[in-house]
Amino acid sequence: MHILSLAILRSCSFFLLALPALVGAAEIDLPAEIAATAEVRRGEQDGLWEKTLLVRFPSERRVLSTSDGMLTARAAINHAAHPLLWHRLGSDSKGYALGVRDALAAQLELPSATVAQMSTAADMDHIAVATRTYGPLTVTVLATAGARSNAIRTGVDAGAYIEGAETEQKPAGTINILLLTNIALSDAALARSLITITEGKTAALEDLKVPSSYTKEAQATGTGTDNIIVVSGTAAPRATYTGGHSRIGELIGKATYAAVVEALGKQNGFHLPGARRFGDTPVGRAKRASDLRIALLHLAPVPGDIAGNRARIETAIREAVRHGADWVVTPELAETGYNFIARIGSDWIPPFPSNWVHSLAAIARDNGVALFVGIAERDPGTHHLYNSVAVIDRHGSLLGTYRKQRPIGGAEAWSRPGGAGQTFVVDGIRVGTLICADAWRPEPAAKLAARGAQILLSPANWPPVEGMGPGDVWEKRSRQTGLPLVVVNRGGKEPELNFSRGESAVAINGRRLFTFTAAEGGIFYVDWDRHRRFRSVRTD
Structure with a gap:
């Protein structure tokens, strides 16, 4: 069946709904004792996705919703739409959400008043489902969450919205929680569960160290648009109290905490300290205590395979950590492949820093490794696109991006030229970056040297042609600047270019010390004494 909406024309209480193109639906497994079914229905409107979580009950359930109040329900929904869709709707957003609920209720042949509803701009593909049980008690929480743009600290941050006097659109970003229990809850227990759920959510935000979007030094307690739906079960024993001292309250709090942590990790890249630690047994040769081990990820990215390339990068980082790497450097555009634009375009490129970059920051933090990763970047202010390297220190701090100064036409026509180029201080060392053809002429390297760079790193997609x-x-660049230059090239083939003979290299004083090649990709290591000595590290 279709999910619903859009093209809502609001005139008093009149709404015109157009059914979007059907994309598909996916079921979510729930414990049998919950006695409910769940699925995510997918569609699109004007090329923008819409995804609705639909939970149905075989009989009437007592429900408390922060959107609808107390009701007797046969279904509950969490409707997600693309952030641009909400932006276009503006003040009609509430009417749109109710219109979706009404049209879906009609499809299910249910009165609208029997469908509890909430809505979000978080991607329903990032939904988290957490179940906790004890004896005869089972609770399941389904959560979507976004807290990068609208997190607040209640009691500190100001609120500007006055109902009936809207002057601007409310910010995006919300945490939506749907709680299902197998046992019956009294109305008082339903109400008390809102406190327990909120405590679990806030504990998750605190442990994730999510800051307020408005008072950066303050710890967030939620977002300004959070919603909760609590659905009572029908089994015995009936509960009249759901506070933290009760067993059912304990389960509610723990399931909420787990679901919010997972959802924020998927949606925003927030991860608990240590959650992204690899924990593998170290292998390979030991290095001198004062040396830095640099891992050259001479990978073979697949053009347009964003998820696959990201997975390959994370796998390679893990392998580098096992071998004692301090710095990990990828090729140019390792996230996308070189000729990605002809395959998937550029609309998908998220504003920097993306959720994945935040996840990389957690990996850097938890494994004590600095990362230099080739990405496609969208400036969050201007929305201009750049061929960039994201720089993350070993504490997980996002130091910024270096943007390629000399993008090549054709495959790189999507990218604007970067500025003069900045340096980054990593482990007390000032690092300059050159992306591929930036090394062709002397000026970019000379400017980095003038800014105090002590080493140059050069991610590249440069087959010998x-x-x-x-x-x-x-x-030439190493002789000109007097700085060591470490080049991280790539292997593999794209239909347009053969990178299989690409060379990664280390050069100093105009002399190439090492050359590394791997037709299908590989990882190479060099130990650097932080001055002028390099040593190639064997891993066999």
């Missing part, structure tokens, strides 16, 4: 380099470009 007659008349197009790289030739001895890297040796």
Whole structure:
């Protein structure tokens, strides 16, 4: 069946709903004792996704909703739509959400008043489901969450919205929680559960160290648009109290905490300290205590395979950590592949820092490794696109991006030229970055040296091509600047270019010390004494 909406024309209480194109639906497994079914229905409107979580009950249930109040319900929904869709709706957002509920109720042949509803801009693909049980008690929480743009600390942050006097759109970002219990809850227990759920949610935000979006030094307690739906079960024993001292309250709090942590990890890249620690047994040769081990991820990205490339990068980072890496450097556009634009376009590129970059920051923090990762970047203010390297220190701090100064036409026509280029201080060392063709002419490297760079890192997608380099470009830049230059190139093939003979390299004083190649990709390591000595590290 279709999910519903959009093209809502609001005139008093009149709504015109257009059914979007059907994309599909996916079921979510719930414990049998919950006696409910759940699915996510997918559609799109004007090319923008719509996804609705629909939970149905075989009989009437007592429900408390922060959107609808107390009701007797046969279903509950959490409707997600693309953030741009909510932005276009503006002040009609509430009418849109109710219109979706009404149309879906009609499809289910149910009165609208028997469908509890809430809505979100969080992606329903990032839903988290957590179940906790004890003896005859079972609770399940289904949560969606976004807290990067609208997190608040209640009691500290100001509120500007006055109902009936709207002057601007409310900010996006919300945590929606749907709680299902197998046992019957009294109306008082339903109400008390809101406190327990809120405590579990706030504990999750605190442990994730989510800051207020408005008072950066303050710990967030929620977002300004959070919603909760609590659905009573029908089994015995009936509960009249759901506070933290009760067993059912304990389960509610723990399930809420787990679901919110997972949902914020999926949606925003918030992760508990230690959650992204790999914990593998170290292997390989030991390094001198004062040396830095640099891992050159000479990968073979697949153009347009964003999820696959991200997974390959994370797997390679894990392997590098096992081998004692301090810094990990990927090729240029390791996230996307070089000729990605012809396959998937650029609309998908998220504002920097993306949720995945935040996840990389958690990996850096939990494993004590600095990361230099080739990405496609969208400036959050101007929305301009750049071929960039994201720099993250070993504490998980996002130091920023270096943007390629000399993007090549054709495959890189989507990217604007970056500025003069900044340096980054990592482990007390000032690092300069050059992306591929930035090394072709002397000026970019010279400017980085003038800014105090002590080493140059150069992620690249540069196959040896007659008349197009790289030739001895890297040796020239190292001689010109007097700085060591570490190049991380790539392997593999794309239909447009063959990178299988691409070379990663280390050059200093105009001389190439090491050359590394791997037709299908590999990982290479060098130990650097932080001055002028490099040593290649064997891993066999």
